[in-house]
Structures are given as structure tokens and as C-alpha cells.
Amino acid sequence: MPNVVREEIDNLNSVLTITLEKAEVENKLKSELAKYREKAQMKGFRKGKTPDGMLRKLYGKGLLADIVNDSLQRQLYDHIIENKLEVLGQPLPSENHPEVDLDPIQVTDYIFKFDLGLAPEFEIKGLDASSVYEKYAVEISDERVEEELLKARKRFGKRIVSEAEIQAEDMLKLQLVELDGDSAKEGGIEHNFSLLLDNAEDGAKAILLSHKVGDTLKMDVFALEKDRDEDFVRRYFLGLEKEDEREINERVFQITIEEASRIESAEMGEEFYNTYFGEGRVSNEEEAYAAIRKDYGQFFDQQANALLFRDLQEKLLEENQLPLPGAFLKRWVLASNENATPESVEKGFESFTKSLQWSLIRNKAARQFGIQVTEDDLKAYFANRVLSYFGGQLNDMTLINGMVERLLQDEKQVDQAGDEVLLDKLQAAINAVVTINLKPIPEEEFVEIIRQAQVEAQTQQAEADILGEEE
CATH class of the missing domain: 3.30.70.1050 (Trigger factor ribosome-binding domain)
Incomplete structure (x- = not known):
């Protein structure tokens, strides 16, 4: 032997x-x-x-x-x-x-x-009530709830056509005619297109709002909509094919307002409540406001949990500074990744070792709490993902189960799902043993904190990519 x-x-x-x-x-x-x-x-x-x-x-x-x-x-x-x-x-x-x-x-x-x-042998420090953390509790204003409800009513409203009046959020159907002096140019450009007034340049918007349906006026078509270059204007406003290279000497065209339409907000009633909130969830205006506040609260709470977990991770790394076989790991990264160089390994090694240390702490904590990811966990995870594809409104269990089974056959998807389920369970277990104090914060400040966290995460990902890691 x-x-x-x-x-x-x-x-x-x-x-x-x-x-x-x-x-x-x-x-x-x-x-x-x-x-x-x-x-x-x-x-x-x-x-x-x-x-x-x-x-x-x-x-x-x-x-x-x-x-x-x-x-x-x-x-x-x-x-x-x-x-x-x-x-x-x-x-x-x-x-x-x-x-x-x-x-x-x-x-x-x-x-x-x-x-x-x-891997080093260690016992995890910092998993007890003496470890204190703050979790953001986002304050959702009445104005935010009102704004979201109005958006929802607009989304499920009906488009109506105005006979004369033009309003700031209207969609206009315009007819454009190329001019020769004050008259239509013989053989010139004629084209119909639509313009959402919200996207119009301020000056053009003011001019159009001062007119009504059926009016004809002269306007600089190249200054009609915000942030549009000449190629866009030629293609969509003038209706010219890409191959049509004719010169346009005059910027001013004759424009006729043929139609103005707008979305009329859905009425606050059973049909809207069932369509937007789900069957039987909301039956009156008070419940509608409460449901939106709750949904927004859950959305922000997920983000607050993500920030809390980041803080947990950083503190656990600080309290458990694990030694690693550095020289060996540098050799291994070079040997296992053909794109790596000694210079790139040195540059990204600090980020790499931090990630590895966290993996060791995470896995030991999962064993310590007895956390396991079961097939039922994965099925529930994928079922929620499938439901999210359909806005949570899918009731066809045969379709859901079929899509879940297909996802379970994808090894990469299963690995990713397993990691996410494990982290969710781990956070719940850690939250139960440490001390968490709620910190009220206005929505605007919280959104900025999230933005900064995303920038930091992108920077860390870029450092990891130096070693050719595929996250």
C-alpha cells in the first residue's frame, strides 16, 4: 500500500x-x-x-x-x-x-x-448579548405614501383623449411638416410622432402648454425634447432612415397638435384594490394607505437588515483576526488562475484574505448554530423568485413547480441560492443572540447610506476581480 x-x-x-x-x-x-x-x-x-x-x-x-x-x-x-x-x-x-x-x-x-x-483553529468571539449593534428603522412619511398611492392609481388608470386642453403630463400626437418660407415645402418631410410633455425641453413645453389640440405652430424640432442628439431627431421626429443623409438646413418646422391624451387615475374602489394589492387584501382607503406603508416598510427593512449584516460581518472580522498561510495562498491563487500575476495577487490579496476569513467565520458559525440548507429551503427560495417574476400574482402551482424544478437542475443557481438561504438563516440566528438597538432615520438619509454602501461594494468587487475571482 x-x-x-x-x-x-x-x-x-x-x-x-x-x-x-x-x-x-x-x-x-x-x-x-x-x-x-x-x-x-x-x-x-x-x-x-x-x-x-x-x-x-x-x-x-x-x-x-x-x-x-x-x-x-x-x-x-x-x-x-x-x-x-x-x-x-x-x-x-x-x-x-x-x-x-x-x-x-x-x-x-x-x-x-x-x-x-x-485553516486555523479558533472559537468565534462576539456572538453574545454583550455585542451591541444598531439597525436603521426608516421613517416613512405620509407624503411618500401618498405619492406611491398616486403612482399606483396612475399605473392602473385609463388613458383618455382631450378634446382641447393640454396638461403638463400629456402625451401629444404631433404632425410635422417641413417648410419653405411660410409654406409647406414641396416634396419635403412630413411625419407623425408622439411626444411625452414630461420629456420636453422647458421652453418647448411652455409653448405647447399655451396651445390646444388642433393648433398649428412653428417650432425648433431640434430643441423639442431633452437630451436628444441630431441622430435621434432625424430618426424619430423627422422619420428619416439611417441611410438618408439629406441636409436639413432649417431647424424650424410646422407642427400641428393632433391629439392630447393622459392617464386618468384609477378610482379608489374594489377593482383597483384587488388589482394592485391582491384579492381581498384591501377594502378601503385607510387600508390602502396602511398596506403601502407596510410594503415600503418591508422593502426598507430588507435593506436595513443588509446593512446590519454588513456591520455584523465587519465586527466579527475585527474580533476574530484569523491567521492564514499567506505564502501558500499566494502560490495557490497563481497556480489556479492563469490570468493572475504576482503583481495582481499582491494588489488584491488583502481583499482576498478578508473574504476567506469571513468564509471561515461564517461556516463555523453556521455549524455552531446547527444551520443547514435543505431541499425544501431551496424550493421555497426558487418559488418566491418565480412569484417575483409575475409580481406575486401567479396562482398556477403547476407552472410554479415546473419552473422551480428547472432551476433546481442548474448547479450554479442552486449554489447561489444555497449561499443566500444560509446567510439569511445565519443572520436570523446571530440577531437572536446579540443586542440590536433600533435607530430611527429619515428616508432621504437612509437612501444616501444605501447609495454609499453600493459604491463600497462595487469597489470591493473590483478588488476581488483583480485576482480573477468570479463572484
């Missing part, structure tokens, strides 16, 4: 020496060569009678390499599992160990050395 010997360099580094004995390797090689001999048809030899020496020259090196690699992998990982070693990264061939010559003609004992980087 192969011998495996572990030498502990320190608490974070070990060297495994694996010896593959000549007799076992030779027996496996002979067995594989025998299989080839049965199939081989070589000129000058009957089938199954090819000499051993010739088979070794033709196929021996590749077969020997496969035998050695398979045996090494098995012995290496069996040792790690049997001894419950928490290995960081993957084992690496020792740098100073000489290259092994695999000669199928003269099989011998083979000795290989592998460096292991080990």
Missing part, C-alpha cells in the same frame, strides 16, 4: 509525502497493458500476441501517468478526509521537490511531496 506521511511545518502549513510502491504500480500497469494487448492488432504479430516491451514503448508512458495520478489523488484526498483536515485552496506540489521521471520500462518507487495550507 502507498505510504502517506504528514509533516507539520506549523499550525497553518503541512507537507504530505506520498510514496507509491513499485510492486503496486507495476501490477496496475501490467493489468492495463494486458487490456491493450487483447485489442491491439500490430503488423507482424497475431492479435493478442504483441510483446510487452513494444506495448510499453507505445502506450506505457500515458498509462503509467494515469495510474500514478489516480493513485495520488485518491491517497491525497483520503488522507485529508480521514484526518479531517480543513484545507484552504488545493494541495500544491512542493516547490523544492525534484520532478519525477515516469519510465514505463523501468518502474520504481515514486515519491511525491505536496504542500497543504490549513
Whole structure:
């Protein structure tokens, strides 16, 4: 049997020496060569009678390499599992160990050395009531609730056409005619298009609001809508194809207001309540305001929980500064990522080690709290995701279950879902044992804090990308 010997360099580094004995390797090689001999048809030899020496020259090196690699992998990982070693990264061939010559003609004992980087042993500090955190409690103003309800009523309202009056949020249907002096240009441009007054330049908007449906006026079409370049105006206002390169010498065109329409807000009643809030959830205006406040509160509470978890993570990292086998990890990143360079590894190493330390703390905390992610957890997670695709209004369980089953077949999706479920459970467990004080905060201030947190997260992701990590 192969011998495996572990030498502990320190608490974070070990060297495994694996010896593959000549007799076992030779027996496996002979067995594989025998299989080839049965199939081989070589000129000058009957089938199954090819000499051993010739088979070794033709196929021996590749077969020997496969035998050695398979045996090494098995012995290496069996040792790690049997001894419950928490290995960081993957084992690496020792740098100073000489290259092994695999000669199928003269099989011998083979000795290989592998460096292991080990996770530190530690107990988590900071998971008790003496650890105090603040969680934002966002104050939702009456004005915000009123604004959201008005938006909802607009979204489910009906479009009506005005006979004359034009209002600030109207959609206008306009007819454009190219001019030659004060008259329509013969063979000139004529085109119909729509304009949302909210998108119009301030000056153009004021002019249009001073007129009514049916009026004809002259306007600079290139100064009609905000943030539109000449290409957009030619394509959508003038109706010119991309290939049409005719020169437009005059910016002023004749415009006729053919129609003005607007969304009339849905009436506050059963039809609107059931459509927007869901069947039977709301039956009057007071309940509508309460439902919007609750939904907004849940939305902000999710973000506040995310910020709280960030603070938990940072404090746990601060209180549990775990040592790591730095030199080994730098070698491993270089060896496992063809895009990495010594310079890029150094530049992103601090971010990388912080992420690794958090993974160790997170996983130990999950074991400590007995947290597991079950198949039912994943199904519930994916079911909620599917419902979100349909705005939470899908009642077809056959369709939902079918989409969930397809998502469960996607390994990458399952891994991502498992991580998110684990973190949700972990946060709930940590929240239950630490002290959390609520801190009221106006919505505007909270939104700015979220914006800054997103910028920081993007910066951290950029640093991680330096090492070629795919998050």
C-alpha cells in the first residue's frame, strides 16, 4: 500500500509525502497493458500476441501517468478526509521537490511531496448579548405614501383623449411638416410622432402648454425634447432612415397638435384594490394607505437588515483576526488562475484574505448554530423568485413547480441560492443572540447610506476581480 506521511511545518502549513510502491504500480500497469494487448492488432504479430516491451514503448508512458495520478489523488484526498483536515485552496506540489521521471520500462518507487495550507483553529468571539449593534428603522412619511398611492392609481388608470386642453403630463400626437418660407415645402418631410410633455425641453413645453389640440405652430424640432442628439431627431421626429443623409438646413418646422391624451387615475374602489394589492387584501382607503406603508416598510427593512449584516460581518472580522498561510495562498491563487500575476495577487490579496476569513467565520458559525440548507429551503427560495417574476400574482402551482424544478437542475443557481438561504438563516440566528438597538432615520438619509454602501461594494468587487475571482 502507498505510504502517506504528514509533516507539520506549523499550525497553518503541512507537507504530505506520498510514496507509491513499485510492486503496486507495476501490477496496475501490467493489468492495463494486458487490456491493450487483447485489442491491439500490430503488423507482424497475431492479435493478442504483441510483446510487452513494444506495448510499453507505445502506450506505457500515458498509462503509467494515469495510474500514478489516480493513485495520488485518491491517497491525497483520503488522507485529508480521514484526518479531517480543513484545507484552504488545493494541495500544491512542493516547490523544492525534484520532478519525477515516469519510465514505463523501468518502474520504481515514486515519491511525491505536496504542500497543504490549513485553516486555523479558533472559537468565534462576539456572538453574545454583550455585542451591541444598531439597525436603521426608516421613517416613512405620509407624503411618500401618498405619492406611491398616486403612482399606483396612475399605473392602473385609463388613458383618455382631450378634446382641447393640454396638461403638463400629456402625451401629444404631433404632425410635422417641413417648410419653405411660410409654406409647406414641396416634396419635403412630413411625419407623425408622439411626444411625452414630461420629456420636453422647458421652453418647448411652455409653448405647447399655451396651445390646444388642433393648433398649428412653428417650432425648433431640434430643441423639442431633452437630451436628444441630431441622430435621434432625424430618426424619430423627422422619420428619416439611417441611410438618408439629406441636409436639413432649417431647424424650424410646422407642427400641428393632433391629439392630447393622459392617464386618468384609477378610482379608489374594489377593482383597483384587488388589482394592485391582491384579492381581498384591501377594502378601503385607510387600508390602502396602511398596506403601502407596510410594503415600503418591508422593502426598507430588507435593506436595513443588509446593512446590519454588513456591520455584523465587519465586527466579527475585527474580533476574530484569523491567521492564514499567506505564502501558500499566494502560490495557490497563481497556480489556479492563469490570468493572475504576482503583481495582481499582491494588489488584491488583502481583499482576498478578508473574504476567506469571513468564509471561515461564517461556516463555523453556521455549524455552531446547527444551520443547514435543505431541499425544501431551496424550493421555497426558487418559488418566491418565480412569484417575483409575475409580481406575486401567479396562482398556477403547476407552472410554479415546473419552473422551480428547472432551476433546481442548474448547479450554479442552486449554489447561489444555497449561499443566500444560509446567510439569511445565519443572520436570523446571530440577531437572536446579540443586542440590536433600533435607530430611527429619515428616508432621504437612509437612501444616501444605501447609495454609499453600493459604491463600497462595487469597489470591493473590483478588488476581488483583480485576482480573477468570479463572484
